[in-house]
Amino acid sequence: MSKINTLDDLNQAGKRGLAALIPSRIKIMVGMATSGIASGAQEVYSALDEEIKKRKLDIILSRTGSMGMDCMEPLVDVLEPGKPRLAYSKMTVKKVPVLLDQIVNGTIGAIKPFYRMDEEEFIVLGKAKRYFDGPLPVYLGNVPTIKEIPFYTKQVKIATRNCGLIDPESIDEYIAKGGYFSLFKALTGMKPETIVEDVIASGLRGRGGGGFRTGIKWKSCREAEGKIKYVICNGDEGDPGAYMDRSVMEGDPHSVIEGMIIGAFAIGAHEGYIYVRNEYPLAVQNLGTAIANARACGLLGGNILGSGFDFDIRISKGAGAFVCGESTALMASLEGTAGEPRAKYIHTVEHGLWNRPSNLNNVETWANVPAILARGSQWFAGIGAKTSTGTKVFSVVGKINNIGLVEVPMGTPLRDIVYEIGGGIPGGKKFKAVQTGGPSGGCIPEKLIDLPVDFDELWKSGSMMGSGGMIIMDEKTCMVDIARYFIEFLESESCGKCVPCREGVRRMRDILEDICGGKGQEGDVELLEQMSKAIIDGSLCALGGSAPNPVLSTIRYFREEYEAHIRDRRCPAAVCKALIEYSIDPEKCTGCGVCLKKCPTKCITGEKKKPHTIDKTKCIKCGACYESCKFDAITVK
Amino acid sequence: MKRDKTVEKKVKEIVKKYGAEKSSLIAILQDIQEAFNYLPKDALIVLNEALDVPLSRIYEVATFYNAFSLTPRGKYLIEVCAGTACHVTGAITLMDRLERELEVKCGETTKDAVFTLEQVRCLGCCSLAPVIRIGGNIHAYLTQDEIPKILRNYRQ
Numbered sequence: 001m002s003k004i005n006t007l008d009d010l011n012q013a014g015k016r017g018l019a020a021l022i023p024s025r026i027k028i029m030v031g032m033a034t035s036g037i038a039s040g041a042q043e044v045y046s047a048l049d050e051e052i053k054k055r056k057l058d059i060i061l062s063r064t065g066s067m068g069m070d071c072m073e074p075l076v077d078v079l080e081p082g083k084p085r086l087a088y089s090k091m092t093v094k095k096v097p098v099l100l101d102q103i104v105n106g107t108i109g110a111i112k113p114f115y116r117m118d119e120e121e122f123i124v125l126g127k128a129k130r131y132f133d134g135p136l137p138v139y140l141g142n143v144p145t146i147k148e149i150p151f152y153t154k155q156v157k158i159a160t161r162n163c164g165l166i167d168p169e170s171i172d173e174y175i176a177k178g179g180y181f182s183l184f185k186a187l188t189g190m191k192p193e194t195i196v197e198d199v200i201a202s203g204l205r206g207r208g209g210g211g212f213r214t215g216i217k218w219k220s221c222r223e224a225e226g227k228i229k230y231v232i233c234n235g236d237e238g239d240p241g242a243y244m245d246r247s248v249m250e251g252d253p254h255s256v257i258e259g260m261i262i263g264a265f266a267i268g269a270h271e272g273y274i275y276v277r278n279e280y281p282l283a284v285q286n287l288g289t290a291i292a293n294a295r296a297c298g299l300l301g302g303n304i305l306g307s308g309f310d311f312d313i314r315i316s317k318g319a320g321a322f323v324c325g326e327s328t329a330l331m332a333s334l335e336g337t338a339g340e341p342r343a344k345y346i347h348t349v350e351h352g353l354w355n356r357p358s359n360l361n362n363v364e365t366w367a368n369v370p371a372i373l374a375r376g377s378q379w380f381a382g383i384g385a386k387t388s389t390g391t392k393v394f395s396v397v398g399k400i401n402n403i404g405l406v407e408v409p410m411g412t413p414l415r416d417i418v419y420e421i422g423g424g425i426p427g428g429k430k431f432k433a434v435q436t437g438g439p440s441g442g443c444i445p446e447k448l449i450d451l452p453v454d455f456d457e458l459w460k461s462g463s464m465m466g467s468g469g470m471i472i473m474d475e476k477t478c479m480v481d482i483a484r485y486f487i488e489f490l491e492s493e494s495c496g497k498c499v500p501c502r503e504g505v506r507r508m509r510d511i512l513e514d515i516c517g518g519k520g521q522e523g524d525v526e527l528l529e530q531m532s533k534a535i536i537d538g539s540l541c542a543l544g545g546s547a548p549n550p551v552l553s554t555i556r557y558f559r560e561e562y563e564a565h566i567r568d569r570r571c572p573a574a575v576c577k578a579l580i581e582y583s584i585d586p587e588k589c590t591g592c593g594v595c596l597k598k599c600p601t602k603c604i605t606g607e608k609k610k611p612h613t614i615d616k617t618k619c620i621k622c623g624a625c626y627e628s629c630k631f632d633a634i635t636v637k
Numbered sequence: 638m639k640r641d642k643t644v645e646k647k648v649k650e651i652v653k654k655y656g657a658e659k660s661s662l663i664a665i666l667q668d669i670q671e672a673f674n675y676l677p678k679d680a681l682i683v684l685n686e687a688l689d690v691p692l693s694r695i696y697e698v699a700t701f702y703n704a705f706s707l708t709p710r711g712k713y714l715i716e717v718c719a720g721t722a723c724h725v726t727g728a729i730t731l732m733d734r735l736e737r738e739l740e741v742k743c744g745e746t747t748k749d750a751v752f753t754l755e756q757v758r759c760l761g762c763c764s765l766a767p768v769i770r771i772g773g774n775i776h777a778y779l780t781q782d783e784i785p786k787i788l789r790n791y792r793q
Contacts, residue, residue, distance in 0.1 A: 034761065034762060034775070035762060035764050035765060037775070038762055038765050038768070038775035038776075038777045039765065039777060070764030070765065071764060237761065238758065238759070239759070240719070240720035240721045240722075240723075240724075240758055240759035240763075241720055241721035241722050241759065241763050242759075242761075242763070243759075243761035243762070243763055243764075246761045277761075278667075278704045279757065279758075279759070279760055279761060280761060281773075316663075316664070317663075317664065317667060318702075318704075319663050319666070319667060319702030319703070319704040319705060320702050320703030320704035320757075320758070321701065321702050321703060322758055333663065334660070335660050336659055336660040336661060336662035336663055336698070337662075337694070337697075337698060338697050338698055338701035338702075339701065339702075395763055395764070397721075397722040397763035397764055397766060398721070398722050398725050398726065398763075398766070399725060399726070403763075403764040404764055405764075435721060438721075469721065469763070471721045471722050471725060471763075473725055477725050482721075482724075482725075485721070485724050486721075489719070489758070493758070495701075598782065600734070600737060620733075622730060622733055622734065622781065623727075623730055623781075624734075624781055624782065627780060627781070627782070628782065
């Protein structure tokens with residue numbers, strides 16, 4: 001790898017990258033983030049590789065990250081000179097020879113492209129590059145453009161700008177997209193103070209949870225006393241239901257690294273750490289490769305870009321503790337001890353890692369930094385809402401048709417995310433709520449569907465942004481069970497240091513388990529509210545302080561569900577096992593015998609072609625019959 | 638008490654790799670666990686001497702983090718994702734079925750030492766919910782019906 005010391009070196013690397021990105025030969029890209037691989041992308045990649053070699057085709061095969069629409073994986077993109085880029089969804093090994101036939105023949109046959117891209121955005125450079133000159137080939141006229149796919153129409157990609165477009169292992173391709181030019185600009189022409197002022201002016205707020213102003217944090221750390229300072233990237237994406245940081249670390253690791261170098265220069269730090277969850281092996285691998293490549297090019301290490309500035313990054317792997325997403329706990333973990341948070345009045349920007357000034361931001365926040373520097377703070381501040389600028393990546397998951405990662409301007413109405421981008425609820429079911437903010441957040445009910453999603457509006461609704469997980473729930477989701485689920489999560493993830501969280505959350509779990517188990521008592525809801533207040537007031541860290549949120553927000557919006565459990569011993573969503581019963585509707589049962597075979601306890605009996613019955617004394621309520629019945633004959637109440 | 642020589646040798650090797658740095662304790666424990674599939678008692682005792690960290694602190698770290706196990710694990714670790722997306726799409730049903738099929742409770746290892754069943758907080762594969770991970774492989778959009786066959790495949 002050749003050294004990059006000057007602007008000319010950077011331009012050369014960019015040229016090489018562009019030739020790899022949009023080559024003069026046919027190129028096939030396979031989306032190989034974790035979600036792609038889990039859907040079979042590795043097998044598809046191997047099959048393509050084998051078939052291309054067998055047929056001796058002049059085709060470049062390359063890997064990329066995720067474009068976000070995970071429900072369509074494995075995604076294979078084909079880029080031919082003089083044509084738009086075509087994306088093929090749900091690829092299989094079987095389809096590989098057919099796809100190659102189509103490419104060779106220049107036709108569309110049995111495998112239809114999911115969408116086409118006529119141009120590629122270079123958001124950092126503020127321009128787009130067309131894939132082809134001249135008119136669109138006639139046979140591609142019926143293929144929708146990516147912006148015509150509702151999932152993508154309203155998306156604006158800044159943090160995930162390169163995911164699914166570049167090979168995450170290629171530093172040249174990252175540079176071709178405008179990468180490391182912001183770093184060059186920062187190191188060679190800007191004062192650290194100016195960078196900090198720019199980040200403040202951009203209005204960027206931390207994407208990891210609380211939404212603290214990033215620039216202000218940088219400023220405090222810069223002004224803190226101490227010769228040795230640290231910058232830290234929080235990649236311990238612990239909120240269940242959120243995985244945007246994984247996607248960025250896997251698909252565009254250099255954006256995080258560049259952001260961190262710029263931050264370090266602005267703050268005056270020479271050492272950086274990336275703390276990644278143990279559960280993300282591919283993120284660790286891709287970040288490791290990226291750091292090694294950046295080091296080999298001289299973009300990490302001593303005298304970066306000839307500026308005299310030294311900086312390097314180490315990766316630290318977490319070991320499975322939710323609480324380590326909290327900044328002080330994360331720093332304790334980096335020091336090699338148990339990840340217990342400490343009181344907040346000692347600020348980490350002054351006394352952080354090894355008791356030295358430390359600036360911690362999360363993955364998505366760091367990835368935004370190079371774009372802000374390149375395009376200017378006013379550009380960034382002009383996107384999104386007034387007090388929440390820029391975009392936010394959300395993982396829209398759960399009971400929703402289009403599952404995946406979406407990046408939209410802050411302030412986008414929840415309705416657009418659920419119904420337009422998400423495509424509504426599957427099976428014609430009714431939307432009930434969306435859970436945001438992870439275990440510290442809350443549930444937003446249907447009546448607030450027009451809420452503009454930004455830091456402050458979510459806070460007002462009793463939930464919070466968190467790291468951006470959005471779990472969509474339908475009428476079949478029990479809100480008391482959800483509250484119980486989160487409290488159980490927090491009880492087992494509580495580090496145990498302070499009493500309100502350790503004991504209080506456990507007692508709340510007992511009460512919620514009783515309610516779900518049909519043993520709830522009058523006054524339980526009020527008791528939960530009372531305990532919540534004590535836990536919020538008395539806990540040491542933000543995790544304890546926000547632990548009661550899922551309970552409070554479900555009580556606030558779904559009190560009647562709690563009451564149904566307690567007073568009528570009924571679970572309206574038919575989820576809580578102790579309160580439900582399975583039975584067979586004789587009118588609808590055709591006696592096909594499928595449920596009889598699926599039942600693990602053999603409690604279903606009946607003759608062929610005659611309605612079956614369930615022996616309720618033997619039924620373990622596993623739901624296997626319900627899942628297998630094609631005639632909706634199994635009822636659960 | 639006699640010490641396991643292979644454990645001692647391996648642990649010393651790992652400690653050397655990290656330059657006997659105390660702050661690398663978690664990384665060292667991760668490497669030990671990778672080598673032996675769990676944290677053998679002897680390994681922790683060797684570590685205590687090699688790193689000069691009290692055994693009580695090592696034990697504290699080893700028991701604080703979910704990724705570490707002080708008892709031997711089976712050949713394949715089954716991790717049932719308990720993330721929110723998996724929870725609302727039926728993760729509990731999967732766990733119940735696995736417990737019944739394997740005749741163990743969550744956290745236990747089967748008698749034949751093939752499987753250890755555990756719950757994991759979130760695998761970050763929310764778009765593929767519900768998921769389980771067996772020996773590093775993710776099984777997506779899983780229904781309880783498919784479980785017996787998947788387990789048979791790993792047993793072969």
